[in-house]
Amino acid sequence: MTELAPVIHAQARLRVVASLSTLGDGDKIAFPRLQELLVMTAGNLTVHLRKLEDAGYVEIRKTHRGRVPATLVRLSRRGRLAFEEYTETIRTLLDPTSPKEQP
Secondary structure, eight states: OEEEEEHHHHHHHHHHHHHHTSOOOOOOEEEHHHHHHHHHHHHHHHHHHHHHHTSSEEEEEEEEETEEEEEEEEOOHHHHHHHHHHHHHHHHHTTTTTTOOOO
């Protein structure tokens, strides 16, 4: 039996990755907007983003909009692939008799 990716499987990180996966490839979301969508504290979201960043699943870019600092987050290619593998594993666990989808 295939194991679920532990970095993604934690509930908060799964919510983060699932939310980021809805963005287009290469699209970014502002940290405050992601925090609002997930209803997470800034500290909690930061901790989970750091874990995902360490795994190479998200990319975080700190920049400025005018004079205001801005943090932008996006799912990396590696993160998108890991999430696709994770969801395929979940599907297999839920219905092991179902044939795998062909790309």
